[in-house]
Ligand SMILES: Nc1ncnc2c1ncn2[C@@H]1O[C@H](COP(=O)(O)OP(=O)(O)OP(=O)(O)O)[C@@H](O)[C@H]1O
């Protein structure tokens with residue numbers, strides 16, 4: 001199994017007396033290369049779940065296993081390297097740096113790489129991805145000079161430049177109009193299919209979720225597979 005979540009629980013406390021259980025004893029198994037959608041009402045904990053999978057947040061209880069290895073046992077340095085090698089993130093907003101060109105933005109994840117050959121490999125991958133997402137011609141422009149759809153495609157390129165195994169996408173089309181949503185979804189699905197990148201996507205868009213191999217519904221702290 002590529003990824004296993006075992007008995008994951010997470011609660012937040014807004015003050016000393018109020019605890020809100022966001023995730024209650026969640027179990028989830030994700031196979032390599034799969035395309036998984038997570039849907040559910042606003043505030044149901046979808047982002048919290050994605051952040052736990054991506055090691056940006058820690059569960060109160062439970063384990064996250066990557067290829068059967070418990071990643072909660074990793075120290076901070078190992079976690080940072082796990083995140084940069086295994087996980088790519090795309091959010092609802094692109095979070096590109098406005099003062100940098102697209103080319104500079106998409107190379108940011110390659111900056112910490114010391115090994116020359118690996119760095120070159122990621123740079124070459126960046127070129128290829130910019131071409132495949134149709135924004136190669138715009139690579140010397142800054143985000144402010146580009147459309148929302150183009151910026152979001154650049155955010156996908158940035159997420160994939162180090163060739164991660166898993167792409168986590170939190171409402172990736174949430175800020176886009178229909179045409180750009182469809183284009184972005186096609187790009188995500190194409191990378192999932194031809195590059196075997198496991199895609200875990202949170203979305204409100206049921207037509208997008210319907211194109212996943214598996215749809216999970218998160219509600220009242222529980223995760224259920226939709227049949
Ligand atoms: N850092 C935090 N501190 C306290 N409460 C939090 C924190 N992060 C999330 N929450 C609470 O946890 C619950 C789940 O939040 P989360 O962002 O995971 O929901 P979501 O399903 O992604 O919602 P949306 O669809 O609106 O993005 C919400 O009630 C939220 O207020």
Ligand SMILES: [Mg+2]
Nearest residue numbers: 046047048170
């Ligand atoms: Mg959210």
